[in-house]
Amino acid sequence: MAYPATVRAIEAELARLAATHPALCTRTVAPNRTHEGRSVSYVTVTGAVGGRPVLLTGGIHAREWAPPDALLSLLDRLLAAYEDDTDLVVAAFTDTTPARDIAYPAASIAAADVRRIVERVELNVLPLINPDGRAFSQSSAANALWRKNRRPPRPGSSCTGVDLNRNHDIAWDFERYYDDAGDDAVSASKDPCDFQVYIGPSAASEPETRNVASILRDRRIAFYVDVHSFSRKILFPWGMDDNQISDSAQNWRNPAWDGRRDGAPGGPYGEFIPAALRDEHMRVGQAMRTAILRAAGSDPRALARSAYDVEPSLALYPTTGTASDFAASLQFDADAPAQRVISYTLEIGSDADGEGGFQPVPAIYPKIEREVHLALMAFLLAAAG
């Protein structure tokens, strides 16, 4: 499958993987079709019953072209390595665009670790959450920066689409949630014509959002990564406000804080995260970061281009309704028995160093793909325990 993959190629690759590895890999069509009538598929890989449920997703933002492709190639290599009982090899790559070539050596994940993952994890991969948006983004250069889905305009409006990563049912109604300053800064909008971050007419209004939520809930996902581009960051909850570990009453469900949350580092409100949960996110995130860095070799330029930051999602702009925060929120769901959920947004690649921002050129894509594979294999090993 050639990068960047078309929507049809992604669906075909999922079907091929399930057909090639029927004992290990099952393809499921998610319950909701998109606004343009497309079905959305995911695969489940498991070598034994009772594995720890993991979900990897990509393509929630239409213009971020690399994540779905990298998720599919990871699946392909993981399944092949398991069936052949070999190491999973991450190929060497030489970046030929700078003044002097930068060599990234090959790396490998031991066959025993591949077995551990496949036999101890129930791995669900939904590589393309938003096929309508990707098809539109890939329809012409003028549409390349399209981010949202393709929800049709409301009567009387000409504006299309919802940001699926603002549509999940967590702090969705940001105007109720924040004070005026937080409201001004939040990366969310109730304007359907907002090109980037329209939150939709209601929480989980979008079929694509409900597809992800149903997998998270029905499969009781304990480890989740949503792959995005770009920023070389491994982000963990929360995105709504800065984290604090001392006051559990400061949480997104507490109406006593409505209209008083500031959405800024160091303000009077901080979103509660238990210390052990924060520490586990740091630990697993550091393992992902280290996996990328260790494979970069010894060239200082390669090391500088392989340094991912591990940090909470909130930096300058608070966010609401994201998939990663929603996944983490389920462990605090009063309606379901609590289980710990580890959840990340992995922001791959960079605006600089010729990495192409949202749309890396084919010449640099293998570097981006390597980083996804290395980070996610470290993540899967952590999930395997």
Next chain:
Amino acid sequence: MQLIRIAGPTEPMRRLAEVGGLNFERTSARRLDDDRWQVSGYATDDAVAALRERGLDVEAIVEAEALDEQRRVLFARLEADQAREAEE
């Protein structure tokens, strides 16, 4: 359209969403010092001018011509794949 980095004090940087023609990537925000941040995004010429009018620093990472060339390469691949799919 070009790919740029924007830098400036916290307050105007928190209001970048007001600038038309700017598609900035929220997660690219990096703190430079106590009251200065840097954010990356795609911007039209008008957006670049508006950012500078707000007193923000703008640095081009990928100029418009280079960005157009990157898109040309990517869409050439896509068009070939889409044509093949249409024949199947």
